[in-house]
Amino acid sequence: MTRVWRTVSKEPVLAILVLALGVLQVVHPRSWASLPGLVDWQTVLTLAGLLILTKAIELSGFLMWAAYRLVHHIHGERGLALLLVALAAALSTVLTNDVALFAVVPLALSLHRLAPLPIKRLVIVIALSVNAGSILTPLGNPQNLFLWQTSGVSFGAFVWALLPLCAVLMLMLGAVTCAMFRNAPLDLSGDAEEHGVDRVLCGVSVLAFAGFVALADAHHAGPGLAVLAVAFLLWRREVVLKIDWLLLLIFMLMFIVLRSAAALPAIHGFIAQLGIGTPMRAYAAGAVLSQAISNVPAAIVLAEFSKDWRALAFGVSVGGFGVAIGSLANLIAVRLSGEKGMWGPFHLVSIPFWFVAVLVGWALI
Incomplete structure (x- = not known):
């Protein structure tokens, strides 16, 4: 029990979730046996599969090889940051924001091992970029997919409607990135080793990545994960053993806590009293409620x-x-960054960005 508490106390997000779950069970108790039903297992299983595959690609050495090629063609920090922001945003429009992160953040960490970079700032702008880029299409994030399916509009009409917001936010992010990064040359003095690639592990992982994403998109993440886990445990056990298991636990708790909070009669009563029948009120409710229960539950509730x-x-x-x-x-x-003390710098950038984004969205509505 002491070891469990020590682990929880070292993870602020985990500690907050455990505390919130306890409070919710006191305020609006649910049967403990019913709590697993609140978890979006499709998302958790997909996350587990992506963790395995990105760890396999990382262990193959491909990311270090790609990072080496990249830093020797782009010679400044600002240019590199802008490239990663654009890459993350572009991938998020077709692969969802989560999958884009699993491709770009490990690449940024590999770049950091080659040349000293302000990695915290880099991860922050990458996180902002997948949120901004994923706005464009129904495939970009779960809330878009939900709203697209319930709206009945065509794919093209959805993209056309969200294009102005996505474009302005990406321009904002480009300006923020330019302000946060100097045009200083990259220091490659520490890069003195060969960067070999395990071609077999890399090739298998890339093919499996494509196959798993297709299975997950068809809502068959469970069987896909089972095949991946068994195959890698028999072939390369370290791939499975080295993934971030705690992230999976945090995600399961987030679904339980956020959906329990969203189902509180007080929240439903409060939204009903607001009267969000006008576009402005619906927009404001989405922007604000997401800050309390995350944007996917907010979309479902509203x-x-x-x-x-x-x-x-x-x-x-x-x-x-x-x-x-x-x-x-x-x-x-x-x-994914693995950096300590990330929450303060993240919010120092993200919260002002939210305030300006709210005004932008308000003007575009």
């Missing part, structure tokens, strides 16, 4: 009170900025 899918999409998209809980992608980015 869709019961408003049919203005565009205003809701604008609101919950902007709501992904601000406090870290606004988007689960923020948590993934910080966890």
Whole structure:
């Protein structure tokens, strides 16, 4: 029990979630046996598979090799940061914001091992970029997919409606990135080793990555994960043993806590009293409620009170900025970085960005 408490106390997010769950069980108790039903297992299983595959690609040496090629073609910190921001945003439009992070953050960490970089700032702008880029398409994030399916509009119409917000936020992020990074040359003095690649492990992992994403998109993440876990345990056990198991636990607790909070009668009563029948009110409710219960639950809850899918999409998209809980992608980015003391710097950038983004969305609505 002492070891469990020591682990919890070292993880602020985990400690807050455990405390919040305890409070919720006192205020609005649920059967403990019913709590696993609140977890979006499709998302957790997909996350587990992506953790295994990105760890395999990392252990193959491919990321270090790619990082070596990249830093020898881009000679300044600012240019490198802008490239990673653009890459993360582009990937997030088709692979979802979470998957984009699993591709770009490990690459940034490999770059950091080659040349000293302000890695905390780099991870922060990458997290902001996947939230901004994923706004564009229904495939970019879960709340977009939900709102697209409930709206009944075409794929093209959805993209056209969200394009102005995505474009302005990406321009804002470009300006923020330019301000946060100097155009200083990259210091490659510590890069004196060969960067070999385990071609077999890399090739198998890349093919498996594509196959697993396709399975997850077809809602078959469970069987895909089972095949991955068994195959790597038999072939390369260290791939499975070295993933971030604590991140999976945190995600399961987040679903339980956030969905329990979203289901509180007080929250439903409060939203009903607000009267979010107008686009402006629906937008504001999405932007603000996301700060308390994350943007995916916020979209689901608010869709019961408003049919203005565009205003809701604008609101919950902007709501992904601000406090870290606004988007689960923020948590993934910080966890993948492995850096201590990330929460303060993250919020120092993300919260002002949210305030400006709220005003931008308000003007565009």
